[in-house]
Amino acid sequence: MELSGAEITVRCLAEEGVEYVFGYPGGAVLNIYDEIYKQDKFKHVLVRHEQAAVHAADGYARATGRTGVALVTSGPGATNAVTGIATAYMDSIPMVVISGQVPTPAIGMDAFQEVDTVGITRPCVKHNFLVKDIRELASTIKKAFYIASTGRPGPVLVDIPKDVTQFKTEFEYPKTISLRSYNPVTKGHSGQIKRAVQMLLNAKRPMIYAGGGVILSDAAKQLTELARLLGFPCTNTLMGLGGFPASDPLSVGMLGMHGTYEANMAVQHSDVLVAIGARFDDRVIGNPEHFYQEERQIIHIDIDPSSISKRVKVDVPIVGNVPEVLTEMIKLIKASKEKPDQAALKTWLTQIELWRSRDCLKYDRSSDIIKPQFVLEKLHEITKGDAFVTSDVGQHQMWAAQFYKFDKPRRWINSGGLGTMGFGLPAAMGVQLAHPDAMVACVTGEGSIQMNIQELATCKQFNIPIKIILLNNRYLGMVRQWQEFFYGERYAESYMDTLPDFVKLAEAYGHAGRRIDNPAEVEDALKWAFSAEMKDTLVFLDFRTDQTENVYPMIPGGKGLSEMILV
Amino acid sequence: MENEAGALSRVAGLFSARGYNIESLTVAPTEDATLSRMTIVTRGSDEVIEQITKQLNKLVDTVRVVDLSDGGHIERELMLVKVRAEGLLREEMKRMSDIFRGRIIDVTDKTYTIEITGAGHKLDAFLNALDKSAILETVRTGASGIGRGDRILKS
Numbered sequence A: 001m002e003l004s005g006a007e008i009t010v011r012c013l014a015e016e017g018v019e020y021v022f023g024y025p026g027g028a029v030l031n032i033y034d035e036i037y038k039q040d041k042f043k044h045v046l047v048r049h050e051q052a053a054v055h056a057a058d059g060y061a062r063a064t065g066r067t068g069v070a071l072v073t074s075g076p077g078a079t080n081a082v083t084g085i086a087t088a089y090m091d092s093i094p095m096v097v098i099s100g101q102v103p104t105p106a107i108g109m110d111a112f113q114e115v116d117t118v119g120i121t122r123p124c125v126k127h128n129f130l131v132k133d134i135r136e137l138a139s140t141i142k143k144a145f146y147i148a149s150t151g152r153p154g155p156v157l158v159d160i161p162k163d164v165t166q167f168k169t170e171f172e173y174p175k176t177i178s179l180r181s182y183n184p185v186t187k188g189h190s191g192q193i194k195r196a197v198q199m200l201l202n203a204k205r206p207m208i209y210a211g212g213g214v215i216l217s218d219a220a221k222q223l224t225e226l227a228r229l230l231g232f233p234c235t236n237t238l239m240g241l242g243g244f245p246a247s248d249p250l251s252v253g254m255l256g257m258h259g260t261y262e263a264n265m266a267v268q269h270s271d272v273l274v275a276i277g278a279r280f281d282d283r284v285i286g287n288p289e290h291f292y293q294e295e296r297q298i299i300h301i302d303i304d305p306s307s308i309s310k311r312v313k314v315d316v317p318i319v320g321n322v323p324e325v326l327t328e329m330i331k332l333i334k335a336s337k338e339k340p341d342q343a344a345l346k347t348w349l350t351q352i353e354l355w356r357s358r359d360c361l362k363y364d365r366s367s368d369i370i371k372p373q374f375v376l377e378k379l380h381e382i383t384k385g386d387a388f389v390t391s392d393v394g395q396h397q398m399w400a401a402q403f404y405k406f407d408k409p410r411r412w413i414n415s416g417g418l419g420t421m422g423f424g425l426p427a428a429m430g431v432q433l434a435h436p437d438a439m440v441a442c443v444t445g446e447g448s449i450q451m452n453i454q455e456l457a458t459c460k461q462f463n464i465p466i467k468i469i470l471l472n473n474r475y476l477g478m479v480r481q482w483q484e485f486f487y488g489e490r491y492a493e494s495y496m497d498t499l500p501d502f503v504k505l506a507e508a509y510g511h512a513g514r515r516i517d518n519p520a521e522v523e524d525a526l527k528w529a530f531s532a533e534m535k536d537t538l539v540f541l542d543f544r545t546d547q548t549e550n551v552y553p554m555i556p557g558g559k560g561l562s563e564m565i566l567v
Numbered sequence B: 001m002e003n004e005a006g007a008l009s010r011v012a013g014l015f016s017a018r019g020y021n022i023e024s025l026t027v028a029p030t031e032d033a034t035l036s037r038m039t040i041v042t043r044g045s046d047e048v049i050e051q052i053t054k055q056l057n058k059l060v061d062t063v064r065v066v067d068l069s070d071g072g073h074i075e076r077e078l079m080l081v082k083v084r085a086e087g088l089l090r091e092e093m094k095r096m097s098d099i100f101r102g103r104i105i106d107v108t109d110k111t112y113t114i115e116i117t118g119a120g121h122k123l124d125a126f127l128n129a130l131d132k133s134a135i136l137e138t139v140r141t142g143a144s145g146i147g148r149g150d151r152i153l154k155s
């Protein structure tokens, strides 16, 4: 039987086992929406802004490992989606975005709501397609899902002109797909793996530096096994938190610009550094020249060859999929008669404990103003470390990363690479829909939350009972911090004046809220938000926090890992 | 590369987005119409060339990338030069064209159009050898390259 392009699109999504489509309708996608109306294979979540559709699909993908799906109309629908797409691209999130396009004869005519979506998104997608022939529609969607979810994941956009959604053709969904020009490597080179294992066994001051690749490839189990087997300390990037349990004594927490003293010192003084699914980002290693250590050897495991030796030259590159490579390494280590030098390792771990005792995350616990760190510690305590935590971008993000100790992967959901304010709330929607019974907290700032505040309506419509933890410092705090440190305390436009009454705002959208001014009320408010009574209600907690608190440690731009500003 | 719409702009976009320099780029379909072949001339340190190679390979439409300068290779570029060919110049231009094994492919009583093929430096040398004021217009294709001997590029 012949189906229309719109029917085919919807059928393809069903074939892929898609559970949720996050989207917003418009002229170019009306045929697709009409087919969505007629089916019951997947649910459509109507957001209030296309950026939020993409972030929600992104949050869903990060929390599950499955490919997120967003649907937007042509022109402004597509341009609104761009920030979301770039966010997913920078953090390598598997996603398929379907955008409507003007009918093929109108392309290039400056038609109503026409933009060159494929051109605009080209630099921030893993790949994209413009479907000009309906006979290629099903195979293109199949390719999109395949490319998005394999190798180094990323967003793939499929632009479908309106006439293509009208035309009819026979529908057959390809079972498999093979692309001669796209064959990601998964198994690491066995010679290189052997060399790496030997290097690890000979290490005296070893350090594991694990990133987002461990989360993306579901390799937390293998990473944890490797570190414990060898007894090696481990640090995680912002994107890698939860890949190794923060509560394990071998964990030294996050490294980088706002990483812990012990993590940064240990990385800098190690003699063998093994980078696993991490890309030596500038927020992590600072200035490559200051990072460089003559006597340190580096092993780098990454599925994307272009991540290797991009910013830092490495000694043993291993191109491959993290779990497969680690499994191979564990096998070799277990089979080997050699063991790492235990005396050297003991000395090294003692040194690390000395660095740890510097207590770099300490803050004033006796303050009668609410300290943001305190709220996060309490959040961790009350949720028993078992919540999914999304965040926006700024100081609150860094404090959440430092103070919510993640023991499990896929629990910490934030925009690292692009640093997109406005990510937290819509991402939390995707997470909560993926895990309806889980506790989902969105840690945010009064600046960030206002970038997608309209999604409170979506939460109401779809009964998404997330808990919003607003650390309200009445400042674009991260900007304020830089201005205090590096711009002579000239606070140009970083004060958030005329803030709304967030409690009333939450109530206006049909939710519950509470404003908290005293440290003594923090615990009670959090208990209330996560109580059985509020289980099905979105709760908006407006914590009035210390306006001048700063994130420590901090490595100033252009400096090296051991040049931290400490409290 | 896959002979897909947009493949060229993906490559051009990659170079500009990452700040790599592009000296020339030529592209056309191959004997297999589903594939097109591109020759790119670029310049950079070993590290930069390594990144360029990796980034090009990463494009989903890229079937294979080789750095021809890693081994023996041949490169050729075609140039068309329109020169003044009046009076004394008429004989001089014919002579220069012959020396460089060019061919005069279009003639008017005032001009010659010379076709000349070779590696880029040969074309440069030809232009340098001409009287500057005699050159009316030039157009170059950019280099096409192929490995020497048995060396072949196959998907």
Ligand SMILES: Cc1cc2nc3c(=O)[nH]c(=O)nc-3n(C[C@H](O)[C@H](O)[C@H](O)COP(=O)(O)OP(=O)(O)OC[C@H]3O[C@@H](n4cnc5c(N)ncnc54)[C@H](O)[C@@H]3O)c2cc1C
Pocket: A090, A091, A092, A151, A152, A153, A210, A211, A212, A213, A214, A216, A217, A236, A237, A238, A239, A240, A254, A255, A256, A257, A258, A259, A276, A277, A278, A279, A280, A281, A283, A284, A301, A302, A303, A304, A307, A320, A321, A322, A323, A393, A394, A397, A398, A415, A416, A417, A418, A419, A420, A478
């Ligand atoms: C305000 C702010 C402050 C920040 N401060 C810090 C900071 O102090 N510390 C910090 O760490 N970050 C910080 N960041 C985040 C930083 O910008 C980067 O996003 C982050 O460090 C990158 O993490 P990553 O190296 O783990 O790489 P990711 O971006 O997570 O990339 C993953 C890597 O793994 C590879 N990979 C993917 N899948 C696989 C697989 N299956 N097998 C093998 N490899 C795979 C990819 O190719 C890629 O190289 C900050 C961001 C913001 C917004």
Ligand SMILES: Cc1ncc(C[n+]2csc(CCOP(=O)(O)OP(=O)(O)O)c2C)c(N)n1
Pocket: A392, A393, A394, A395, A396, A397, A419, A420, A421, A422, A444, A445, A446, A447, A448, A449, A471, A473, A475, A476, A477, A478, A479
């Ligand atoms: C869309 C966007 N615009 C601007 C920035 C730059 N920026 C980074 S952090 C920040 C301040 C965030 O303020 P707030 O949400 O209140 O968080 P706080 O730092 O106060 O915790 C700004 C403006 C950004 N990351 N994203």
Ligand SMILES: [Mg+2]
Pocket: A445, A446, A447, A471, A472, A473, A474, A475, A476, A477
């Ligand atoms: Mg703020």
